[in-house]
Amino acid sequence: VAAVDFFSLTVGCFLAWFLRRRSFPSTNTRLAEAHWPHFREMFSLTRDFLVINIAAILILQSGSVIVGRLLGAAAVAIYGAAQRVYQVARELTNSLTAALLPVATKNHLVKGVSANGALYLTGTRYSNALIFGVLPPVLFYIPILMDAWIGPDYSAAASPAMFLVASMFFNNQHLVAVPVLGGQGSLRAYSVLHAVWALSAVGLGVLLTSTFGVIGMATAIAAPIAILEPFYVRAAIKRTHLRSRHFLVRAIAMPALPALALFLALAAFAHYVATPGLVAAVLTIACWSAIYFGIFALLVMK
Secondary structure, rough: OOHHHHHHHHHHHHHHHHHHHHOOOOHHOOOOOOOOOHHHHHHHHHHHHHHHHHHHHHHHHHHHHHHHHHHHHHHHHHHHHHHHHHHHHHHHHHOOOOHHHHHHHHHHOOOOOHHHHHHHHHHHHHHHHHHHHHHHHHHHHHHHHHHHHHHHHHHHHHHHHHHHHHHHHHHHHHHHHHHHHHHHOOOHHHHHHHHHHHHHHHHHHHHHHHHOOHHHHHHHHHHHHHHHHHHHHHHHHHHOOOHHHHHHHHHHHHHHOOOOHHHHHHHHHHHHHOOHHHHHHHHHHHHHHHHHHHHHHHHHOO
């Protein structure tokens, strides 16, 4: 597997280099055109991206190692199932941010930071709409969904999955900011915060997993981001010259309010209805999403 991965990466990089040179010859450069100040600037940005990526690997992968060392192979399977659900929820909005880096770079060079402020606010607003339009009912019915997916033998994975997926409501507030600030040429604050999150997750994981089991490891991943997220948002707001109150109202509160009203209705519905099966849970999630996005389009997007 490692050999195939290395071969695919090597061939893919070479093809990307070749196609870039053929399709965009204006980007071809020579070593004689290099300038030390430009190299230092790019090295600093690349270093920050590297730290963020390494920290992300620690956050996503260290849990399985810690659980395996402290609890054994069976617990790794349970934690792995919970983590897969978390990764799917994370990619719901994280996969949309890759296209923002070149846009943020162009905005910074042509229009300045005000354009990136609007990009961060609007992008976070819509990514929050995706989160609030899908995840609340999924959290509500996650035991039923996971039972249908992996069977009753892994029912213990539902609780840690809830903790991990719930952390997305915090984590999502800075996902759009990563390409936006990267386009502006500096991710130093985020690389430091990511490193703190990763080290905290590992330290808390060792401490909590030995006491609380798999759910302790999930808490070790989720708890630090709930504490650190205000610092992520503050750094992004400061760099993009946004007003804090304007961002909190437009990007967070407005997408969250329809979900809060719907969640109260969902809780009342579940209280008076017998425990639903898989079909009822899927239909409820679909109805939630349809109603939420309808409200968002009619009232919030105006």
